[in-house]
Amino acid sequence: MVSTKENQEESAEGALSKKQQKKLAKEAQKSAKRAETVSQESQVKEEDVSAGKYGSFGMIRSSNVNSSELRNRIFTHIKELTVQMAKNKVWIRARLQTSRAKGKQCFMVLRQQQFTIQGLIAVSPNISKSMVKFASNITKESIIDIFGEVSCVQNEIDSCTQKQVELHIEELWEVSAAKPQLPLLVEDAARPLTDGDEGLNIRVNQDTRLDNRILDLRTPANQAIFRLEAGVCKLFRDILTDKGFIEIHTPKMISAASEGGANVFTVSYFKGNAYLAQSPQLYKQMAIAGDLEKVFTVGAVFRAEDSNTHRHLTEFVGLDLEMAFKYHYHEVIQVIGDLFTKMFKGLRDNYQDEIDAVRQQYGMESFKFLDPPLCLEYTTGIAMLREAGVNINDEDDLSTPDEKLLGRLVRAKYDTDFYILDKYPLAVRPFYTMPDPENPKLSNSYDMFMRGEEILSGAQRIHDVELLTERAKHHNIDLEKIRAYIDSFKYGCPPHAGGGIGLERVVMLYLGLDNIRKTSMFPRDPKRLTP
């Protein structure tokens, strides 16, 4: 695995411009001159030929690292270290993933986010024994600054993402040392599911991961998951902004439970109580009544449900939208459907590296979607389930297993992992859902699904005070508690519809992951409130 001198020379043509090479060379000369001034702690013997080329920076906080040389230093990212860079000398700041000392040399795996490269330091006329010993003693996960020469290798390095080059270390400075005892190893946490369980292939279980999230976050799959999650948010907002939507912010502390009294967290609010919003529902609708026309909001929503399932959290990120329409709530379904199509295209086109990194560890089938998306009526879905042997009536709600089965049936028939189910039975929807004027048992409401799990629930909302009051009474809701909500519709309100999307669910299902705790950076459930 060690590169040879010949091999290095073979691929000597650098991809860098002469100017860049000169700059790097100058940088290297400067470093050579720097000597002891930087190090506070390196205890080197007087005869050490490597003196001033290794040690610890101490805690970086200005004065100890305030030379203009350091402040002008140019760093290269591991992902940029390719065969075209061979023979160039570069500075990198990376974590030490693992190291293996062997006689007079020490091999290291250096990591920056999802990228790794092999580093090598060996005793030579220019490298002292003390320096190699210092290198071997650096603890895993410590952060180090390395100056070294990019070198081609003869045999591909399987264990690193940079397979054709390694780094021959000439300087080595410790930036932040990790404690020697780690609660988990990043390489264990990153091990693909497909690897066998035999031998030393240790698994890291979910709770250990979450208890030590800062270590767990360092795996390539997690780096990718949270980059992709940021991408979903960005796409959601950019697509809606293009469609004329305005972002709003809605309060999380509210004076009464927004969706009935159940499953709501209570907050001590000065001398009284407040409640944590279970959705921005009322406030989105108030923004519409306030003439903002099309709004979206991204923020925390809270559910005090004692559900310990793979897809429930007590706090998650809601991607909510609401819009006024002219004559038919299908105008809104069309906007939301198109939002998803554009989002799926954006992920496919711009996040392929992230998708691949997750697939590498967890495996999954690519996400399939149609353009425009498939929209079925609820009764059609029920008929498909009945045909498949499920005993269900047109007005029954779908159980989670029913939803999953229907997802499989739809995929088999229509070849899509995303679809819309329209016209839910009125009885299974919240009181503010607009009834279907043609069939009093149905409603102008819809759910949307990814891989057979619900990721959006939405509807036309009642914008008429009398009907809203009547429906609230029918649901035995205390009118006094929702007075402000009902009053919002007293001063003219356009017909409107919308929906709420669970961000973590979208990412989980898009990536085919099995647990929502994998897509919430710091998940909250009835049993977990830390870290």
Add this chain to the structure above:
Amino acid sequence: MVSTKENQEESAEGALSKKQQKKLAKEAQKSAKRAETVSQESQVKEEDVSAGKYGSFGMIRSSNVNSSELRNRIFTHIKELTVQMAKNKVWIRARLQTSRAKGKQCFMVLRQQQFTIQGLIAVSPNISKSMVKFASNITKESIIDIFGEVSCVQNEIDSCTQKQVELHIEELWEVSAAKPQLPLLVEDAARPLTDGDEGLNIRVNQDTRLDNRILDLRTPANQAIFRLEAGVCKLFRDILTDKGFIEIHTPKMISAASEGGANVFTVSYFKGNAYLAQSPQLYKQMAIAGDLEKVFTVGAVFRAEDSNTHRHLTEFVGLDLEMAFKYHYHEVIQVIGDLFTKMFKGLRDNYQDEIDAVRQQYGMESFKFLDPPLCLEYTTGIAMLREAGVNINDEDDLSTPDEKLLGRLVRAKYDTDFYILDKYPLAVRPFYTMPDPENPKLSNSYDMFMRGEEILSGAQRIHDVELLTERAKHHNIDLEKIRAYIDSFKYGCPPHAGGGIGLERVVMLYLGLDNIRKTSMFPRDPKRLTP
């Protein structure tokens, strides 16, 4: 004010293409044919020449408005109605802001967001008395669909944003009726501060506005404020994304008070308690320890402070960022400074209409900034204050009046409303602030100011377990309660710095408004938890 026939003909050249005109004409014919089928409620006499051209749609919810004619109807926005559109017939959906019946005619002010136009309906061979009466009886703030001809006027209409054209109404349908009694009138709420108080120039006070926020939101200034607020968020995210930052989401329910125990809201969490996060501080830093390198997050933060001032809320939107740096925390100050410069440029260049709309009602001086921004040392600021006669020591914290005075002094000297104050005394900063290694009384921390008020507080954070422990002890903080926080730095962490920005404060100060409740759509303070 009424347009004359001659005047209309003078500006007959339409800006619409022949095709568009033809389409509009066809639309008009169709509407004429539609007759009674649409109306559910219009009680018209048999002889009514306007029968089928006015009435109420009833509640729009599919079946009553499900004709393909309606679904294909093209609407024009009031802002598009200019002299170039004269003689064109258009559909608009607008609110009735005011109406005034006078003999056989009725004048209306029609509003869509911040845009208004005069509408006119008069008895004629084609318009019945009943129709004009119906028009006069529509309540203020009701939403109506109008079909009419765009007509030029002889004298500019001062009371509307569209001053050179009015709309001659031919069809009129009620979409959503407002109750006759309104708690406030939008025209009162929109009245410029500069107008005198005499006569009928009614003011609407802050609490009445907030109690009836959905009406208050309909003023041009409020439409502009919340559009600009969305712009600040968009700029914040887009600029940081361009700089390689990743968006994260941090939990709001946490197991221990993140910044010491004071001013924190308690939540009943199943059988125990949780607390509402006062900032995403710990979680941003954990993301850095988890190798995400540069992160930002936008979300609710909570402060249980019993402060009833113009600039405190118990819940507000935090724009937070945190980034690893190489050798000096000024790398981060530079990034944040550049973020603000780009944000101010973005607002200036893309939100001038909004800025003007706010100025129209509230008046304010334009916001001044320098590129690159001004950065002063704290001691320099203190010296300026002392020179101005303030009795203050180098290590004292700045009071709010001191900050405001310093803002004025800086503006007078440097001609900027934005500046950075660096190197705060260690004693006035939180325990996790990195001390200055050269002067133990100072710290690597900074605040940023707009119009003399703090809008960002930030610092290099201590990334070393031993120093962090020592500083926590110095502050008498119970180490057990912050164990998870301290442990985050045990496994290697790059030096990092960041800051938190209050969104509502930025918008308030950018626009020169006097109260943060004007820039929070649904503000929360010790006395207000509704709507």
